[in-house]
Amino acid sequence: MARAISTRRKATFTLVAWAIGIAIFFPILWTFLTSFKTEAEAIASPPSFLGFAWTTENYSVVMERSNYSRHFWNSVVISVGSTVIGLLIAIPAAWSMAFVPGRRTKDVLLWMLSTKMLPPVGVLIPIYLIFRDTGLLDTRTGLVIVLTLINLPIIVWMLYTYFKEIPGEILEAARMDGASLYNEIIYVLTPMAVPGIASTLLLNVILAWNEAFWTLNLTAAKAAPLTAFIASYSSPEGLFYAKLSAASTMAIAPIIVLGWFSQKQLVRGLTFGAVK
Amino acid sequence: MPTAVVPPRSSNRSWWRQNQQWLTPWLFLAPGIAMFVLYVISPIFQSFWLSFYDWDGLGEATWVGTGNYIELFDDGAFYTSLWNNVLWLVLYMLAVPAGLGIAIFLNQTVRGIRLYKSLFFFPFVISQVVVGLMFSWFYAPNFGLFYKLIEWMTGTGVAILADPDLVTYGIIAAGLWPQIAYCMILYLTGLNNVSPDQIEAARLDGARGFRMLWYIILPQLRPATFIAVVVTVIGALRSFDLVSIMTDGGPFGSSRVLSFYMYEQALSEYGYRMGYGAAIAVILFMIMMVFISGFIWKMVRDEKEGY
Numbered sequence: 001m002a003r004a005i006s007t008r009r010k011a012t013f014t015l016v017a018w019a020i021g022i023a024i025f026f027p028i029l030w031t032f033l034t035s036f037k038t039e040a041e042a043i044a045s046p047p048s049f050l051g052f053a054w055t056t057e058n059y060s061v062v063m064e065r066s067n068y069s070r071h072f073w074n075s076v077v078i079s080v081g082s083t084v085i086g087l088l089i090a091i092p093a094a095w096s097m098a099f100v101p102g103r104r105t106k107d108v109l110l111w112m113l114s115t116k117m118l119p120p121v122g123v124l125i126p127i128y129l130i131f132r133d134t135g136l137l138d139t140r141t142g143l144v145i146v147l148t149l150i151n152l153p154i155i156v157w158m159l160y161t162y163f164k165e166i167p168g169e170i171l172e173a174a175r176m177d178g179a180s181l182y183n184e185i186i187y188v189l190t191p192m193a194v195p196g197i198a199s200t201l202l203l204n205v206i207l208a209w210n211e212a213f214w215t216l217n218l219t220a221a222k223a224a225p226l227t228a229f230i231a232s233y234s235s236p237e238g239l240f241y242a243k244l245s246a247a248s249t250m251a252i253a254p255i256i257v258l259g260w261f262s263q264k265q266l267v268r269g270l271t272f273g274a275v276k
Numbered sequence: 277m278p279t280a281v282v283p284p285r286s287s288n289r290s291w292w293r294q295n296q297q298w299l300t301p302w303l304f305l306a307p308g309i310a311m312f313v314l315y316v317i318s319p320i321f322q323s324f325w326l327s328f329y330d331w332d333g334l335g336e337a338t339w340v341g342t343g344n345y346i347e348l349f350d351d352g353a354f355y356t357s358l359w360n361n362v363l364w365l366v367l368y369m370l371a372v373p374a375g376l377g378i379a380i381f382l383n384q385t386v387r388g389i390r391l392y393k394s395l396f397f398f399p400f401v402i403s404q405v406v407v408g409l410m411f412s413w414f415y416a417p418n419f420g421l422f423y424k425l426i427e428w429m430t431g432t433g434v435a436i437l438a439d440p441d442l443v444t445y446g447i448i449a450a451g452l453w454p455q456i457a458y459c460m461i462l463y464l465t466g467l468n469n470v471s472p473d474q475i476e477a478a479r480l481d482g483a484r485g486f487r488m489l490w491y492i493i494l495p496q497l498r499p500a501t502f503i504a505v506v507v508t509v510i511g512a513l514r515s516f517d518l519v520s521i522m523t524d525g526g527p528f529g530s531s532r533v534l535s536f537y538m539y540e541q542a543l544s545e546y547g548y549r550m551g552y553g554a555a556i557a558v559i560l561f562m563i564m565m566v567f568i569s570g571f572i573w574k575m576v577r578d579e580k581e582g583y
Contacts, residue, residue, distance in 0.1 A: 092307070125553055251406060
């Protein structure tokens with residue numbers, strides 16, 4: 001008897017849990033479905049969930065009309081570029097903090113992270129002016145620079161938490177065995193640090209891919225990545241919801257796919273290594 | 277810091293040998309700190325400096341002293357934006373307890389937990405731009421799903437984004453969606469680390485419900501809470517993205533936040549008042565400084581207590 005009740009409770013629980021999960025996921029699902037509707041069906045009342053005539057027309061229209069591939073390529077260059085440069089700067093910094101901590105290391109880290117909490121508008125005008133005067137406005141180079149810097153504190157913080165986990169004794173042992181600093185870094189540290197660096201890389205690509213504030217403010221037609229492209233697409237084409245859904249789906253698809261395959265690392269990355 | 281004495285006969289190379297142990301960390305830190313100072317710290321000071329000038333960004337800048345600030349204090353739009361910023365910060369913080377609540381509810385085995393977690397994971401990895409668009413469609417009059425829902429429940433639909441009193445809440449709700457999902461994942465992962473022994477012991481001592489949560493579970497979730505708060509504050513400050521996508525500050529400027537108002541004043545077609553924009557940025561900055569100092573102060577204190 002007790003067993004039957006607990007089974008039923010469990011079933012109810014599972015049902016409620018899945019209802020919450022699907023409610024959370026619903027907006028993405030809805031956008032995906034809308035992208036296969038005709039414009040008339042997209043705004044039909046009552047809305048249809050699955051019983052509509054599926055069409056891929058929206059995708060071909062978006063591809064043809066709006067130079068999608070260039071914006072896609074901009075996104076790739078900007079997110080990968082800023083991540084790689086960011087890592088090159090951050091790896092040595094995080095190494096220092098993790099393995100040669102000083103009295104002030106924690107303070108430096110917190111200070112870096114705290115600037116992430118400051119509103120980016122605080123520096124928008126000066127950076128806009130610098131970019132205007134150096135011809136970096138609406139260029140990919142400019143965006144790579146600014147995104148590298150904006151995400152640098154997060155990269156350093158994440159790498160630091162990963163490096164912290166590598167036992168210092170191993171490095172010590174290598175040093176005792178006569179390994180030079182160079183050998184120590186290349187042969188002992190790097191192999192152990194690769195998983196951490198990889199997840200940092202993934203996380204940062206995603207952050208840069210999604211960045212909207214700087215891309216909206218510093219780019220126009222030429223260097224705009226997908227986020228800025230979708231934002232601009234929305235205003236003049238105001239009412240074409242199905243096409244906008246198709247454009248949005250294409251913009252988030254790479255991230256969704258990438259995210260799906262690297263979920264575990266990403267959860268750790270997105271939580272800044274605070275929880276494992 | 278040990279200062280090594282360079283032996284007279286040694287070459288540069290052996291000087292490097294002797295000192296590399298303490299020097300390398302500093303060399304490694306240098307590029308990071310240099311970039312940081314150049315592009316983050318120096319623009320902050322530049323903003324301060326600019327805020328005392330009247331400047332269109334091209335011609336001569338004129339010194340106006342505190343003129344921009346005096347004008348700000350009489351500017352109705354400034355107060356609307358400031359109030360909305362406060363709303364954003366306060367309501368956004370709801371994501372933390374909401375995420376915790378869902379995580380505690382779900383902290384049992386759900387069938388297909390891997391797929392299940394992904395459902396919560398996706399909202400957080402998609403761009404705010406797309407989030408804004410999705411919610412604009414939900415709120416859209418006549419056919420938007422949310423509009424339909426309200427219409428079905430109350431008889432008349434409400435066009436949230438066109439209503440000056442509701443618009444900010446509508447946008448915040450859109451922002452909360454990925455944020456709650458994020459906090460929930462954070463806490464769900466954190467709950468894995470909560471020691472079952474302590475919970476068992478507390479239960480034997482008669483703790484349950486809220487007391488159990490407050491005294492036993494929450495202290496163990498402290499690292500997760502720390503990150504949740506940091507990321508939520510950062511998220512609330514990203515309000516610019518959603519506001520500019522969903523309403524462009526409208527209707528009648530009622531959904532502006534300070535960052536958006538600054539953008540309008542300094543860099544949009546409404547004007548190029550760099551000094552006035554910088555003054556707005558400085559005010560926003562000051563407010564955040566209070567938050568951040570409080571936050572760092574608490575962190576340092578916790579550290580001393582040695583958690």
